[in-house]
Structure formats: C-alpha cells, structure tokens
Amino acid sequence: MWEYTDKVKDHFLNPRNVGTIEDADGVGEVGSLACGDALTLYIKVDDGGKITDAKFQTFGCASAIASSSALTELLIGKTVDEAQKITNKDIAEYLGGLPREKMHCSVMGQEALEQAIKNMRGEAPSKAEHSHEGELICECFGVFDEEILEAIKVNDLKTVEDVTNFTKAGGGCGKCIPDLERLLAEAHGESVCPTPSDKPAFPAEGMTNIQRMHLIESVIDDDIRPKLKADGGNIELVDIDRDTVVVRFLGMCSGCPSSQATLNNLVESTLKEKVDPGLKVREG
C-alpha cells in the first residue's frame, strides 16, 4: 500500500472543486483512458486576469485526484501570471509530498494548467494531443522531449527511473530508455557523442512503431508473399503485438503439414533479418 500523507488522503476523500465550468475561459485536457489517468481542468478568469474559479474532473488514482484538487485550490485567487509559475513541485509540496512513483500525477496537473492557460489565450485547443512540436519520445504514453526536459529541470531528476516516475516515459515497452538517458545527459550538460553503438544494429533500429509496422508489411509483401504464392499459398498479417507478429496462412499454406516450418524458416527468419532480430512470429 502506498504511504500517502494525511493531506493527500483528505483531498482524495474530500476533493475540492469537482465538476465543470460551462462558460470556462480556459480548458486543459491531459492524459487518457489508455494511460490510466486523465485530468480536465476548467478555469474562469475575470477582467483583471485573476482566476476566480477552477474546477476539475479526474480519472485516476488517489494521487491523481488529490493533485487535481490541490491544483484548483492553488489556482483560485491567483492571477494567470502567478498561476503560470505553478509547477508540479508546488502541487506535491501543497499535499505534503507524494510517493516518488506517483509524481507523474502532479506533473499531469502542471500540464493541464499550461494547456488551460494556452487555451484561454487562444493559443491551443483544450486538448494537448498533437499540439507538441518536439520529438515524441515515449510512444506508449505519448510523452514528448519538451515535457521530459521540463520535468528533469524542475525536479532535478537524475535517473531514468526518476524520469519514469515523473512523466511515465519509459514505463511501457522500455524502448525509449536510451532516449531518456540521452535527454538526462543533455539536461545535465553532458556531451552526447555518437558512439558505434548509436549506429543502427538492424533495419528497424530507432524506428517508431508505425515505421516498424510499415516495414513489416512491406517485407511480407515483397519478400515473403511471392514465395508462398509460388506454391499456391498466401499470408495475411493479423496483428503486431510488441515483438510478436501474428499472421494467418491462406490458400495451400493453410492447413499445410509443414506450415510450422514455413512459419519458422521463412516468415520469422526473413522478418528477423530484414526488420528486427527480436521479432517472433505466430499464427493467429
């Protein structure tokens, strides 16, 4: 069980300012169901630039709900300029601290606030998705380099584990971990010289998920299917689940007693060679 402060428990069990503001001046939406936590923040600002009301809706754990509640309490009564200076550290400190593994909940609050202010100023839609101009680092949780660098700077993060705790980046498939190490080095002013290990070790090295999927498709189309067709068979790509490629044999290959051998010796070995040696292929 996580060790939460009394204040976290109080804000979780008795969250302040829950709800929506119909005529909000700014709305910030971050996170998603897929990520396991999401926050929609509404702010109402008067003519003098003071935040007169803030409300939230949160899907998430106790820390996420408490961080959202704390954020609204911190916002009400401040000017937008003052609010803009609020960081995730302020949210966590207001709550008397959060477990390190849960610090991303406070970061979510900071991001929602940034988004709501941008939205209020007409600079961005309410939802942050696709509005980033930086480099997408963690595809599993949709985290961009600018968010990571900001979290490293604000919270003086030193390790990849820290970065994951604060931003969720690296908490999924783990493929972005070398990028997180690079960003940590950059943020701490260490030179990042390309080394031989930075060179692609296999064709799909460094590719995004989408690029990798396209490569798998093209290898199946160009290198595998023609060979199967020559024997009256065919193949269909069913799914790609991380390192597992799921295919279905068609025509003569379907029900062929040697289909396992074809799967291993032709399909899997070709994909290993032309895409990624870590791939496994199974029939589905």
Added chain:
Amino acid sequence: MDTIYLDNNATTQVDPAVFEAIKPYFTELYGNPSSMHRFGGQVGATLKQARASVASLLGCEPEEIIFTSCGSESDNTAIRSALNARPDRRHIVTTAVEHPAILSLCKYLEKKDGYEVTYLGTDEYGRLDLEEYKTALRPDTAIVSVMWANNETGNIYPIEEMAQIAKEHDVIFHTDAVQAVGKVDIDLSRVPVDMLSLSGHKLHAPKGVGALFVRKRLPFRPFLIGGHQERSRRAGTENTTGIIALGKACELAREHMAEENTEVKRLRDKLEKGLLAAIPDSKLNGDPEHRLPNTANISFGYVEGEAILLMMDQLGIAASSGSACTSGSLEPSHVLRAMGVPFTFAHGSIRFSLSRFNTEKEIDFVVETLPPIIANLRKLSPFSADKQAPACTKSFSE
C-alpha cells in the same frame, strides 16, 4: 472497524485449528528433525505425518512431496530442475497469464541463458487454445509450465488434457497449482502432471512454507544444495512449524472442499451478481464457467482501481486490483492485457477472493456499499459511457 477480508488469493487467515496445532512446536517441541535424539525425532515423526497429509490432499505418495519455502521456490525448482535434467532441450512453453514466479523466471532464462520461451495467449475470457498449445510443443521443448488456476481471474485451465498432451510429446509438465490446491479436487494419481507447486499461505497455513510434488522416477536436480534434508532434494533445516501447519491445513482443506464449492461459491455468486446488477458499465473478467469457486474479478468502467480500493478500505473492505496504480507499474495487469480487456475496464478492475471465513452479512455489506463508491468516483471522472470517452490512441498491443 472490522475488516471484511476479500483478498484470499493474496493470502489467507491462518485457520485457528492450524495455529493450535503448531503452537507446541515453537515452545516445547523445538528439536531438529534431523537430530539423532528422540527430542528431535518426535518432530521428525510429525513432519512425516504432515507429508502424508499433503500427499493425501493431492492423491500422490508422501515420498513425492518436497517441502519448500513458498510457491515461488517450488516453481523455480521445478523449471530449473527440468532444464538441468535435459540440457539439450532449450525451449519452454508457458502462458502469458502466469504468476510472476513463472513469468519473471522465463524472461530471465530467455535473456540470461538464451532459452526460447513460447507464451501461449488467451481469448477474451482468458481461455487457452489447445491447438495453439499443441503447435507450440517442439522436439526441443524441455518443460511446459501452466498454472492450474489463475490468481487474478480464477480461471481453471484444462491441466489433465494439457499434461496428457505433454506426455505424448515426452515433455515434462509442471503446474503452478498455488491457487487451486484446497479449492478444487486434485488427484495426481489420475492427472499425469510431473511436478506441481503449492503454497501454504493460500490455504490457511502461515506464510513461508510451500511444497513441490515431483513424480516418482522423474529426473530431478535440486535447487538448494547442502544438507540431506528432503532426501537431498532440498537442503536446509526444515521449517518445522510451517510444514506441520501445512499438513494440518491440507487435512482441513479436504474436510472443507465441498464447502468451498457450495457455500463459498454461493457467496461469491451472490457478490458477483449483486455488483453486476447494481453497477452499470461493469463486467466480469474471466471464464464464466471454469473458474475457482472463490474468485470474482470485476471491472468497473471509467474509474481507476486504486481509487476504488482506497474508498473500500475506508469502509474496512480489503480486496485487490489489477490496475496499474496499485503496483507501481504503469500498465494494468498482464493477465487482463493478455485477455484484451479494453482500457475502459482494465484500469478499474477489482479482484474479490473469498474464503470459508467470509459471511453472508459481509457480502451483503459489500453489495450495498460498493455501488455508491463507484458512482461517486464516476462523478469525478471526465469519462463515462454517455460522455463518449476519448478514443484510446493506444492499444494493449502497441
């Protein structure tokens, strides 16, 4: 505030009769069972009885039981023994829904020792495909390890059939039966598994004791090497109180088996039906038919599991969740992921696991108090069925 304990797949209350049975072995009868004197010998005799009780519950010979420290040790011993006994075989078959005691070991063996592992997938109900299983078996397969029952969903797998298929392919078959022992009838004289793991604290014995069944004449390589305890198959001075407790717990499990499958199941069904009826956008995870009588894994859409658990905790209800936030992991339960449970539901999953110590009154209380908790959390949530949740841009498989 009394605790309503519905987390019995995590651990169980030590049965008071078990506690009574072991008390003298802490204070008066503390001899070492390996000693030559009578003071130790009498403890050795009690261990023998405990071994017979465990064997009796499983339908095997006492000599086929090795006492260990826990289910994880039993699992590790079984797999490493099989691999060491057949070093020419470099392939393992298991499932994607095993306990970490198996999954983490398999990942380790893949990474460190170059073994190849096939992880069998499941359908949306968590069921295995026997055709996929048959296809996975290869001439170089050293061992198949498939759990008897799943700790999260309670799904019971077709172990007898799978073990038979393994036997036909001359492959050692191990089953992690930690959740099944004491809850379902197991007869190893009939089911051709080669090795079976169990854990004491899942059936009302204390934590820190387990057992591994190893079929006679199966090639075996010990995991712990040292003294001659357990006929040199597991070195180390015996956890005598733990083993005696396990023996007593197995005796009691035999006596209560029918109750597990009638009264406990009745309460589980009442809880399950009550919650599913009272809470919209909730669904059962797992096989509706072939499931442990004590387990109900229910997902509540659009709310997060840890938040539900903590709200329940305020009312003294203890359960478990497959949500990411409870584990420190950032992704929900690997079992639910393997079953393709949608994100809408995966994050809000709660596992209720009952025991013979639960009462009707407790179940009534949970059925009455959980719906408002879910309703309150949904009021906080930006998502709901009628609010058209934002498209999940990621899938489990990404």
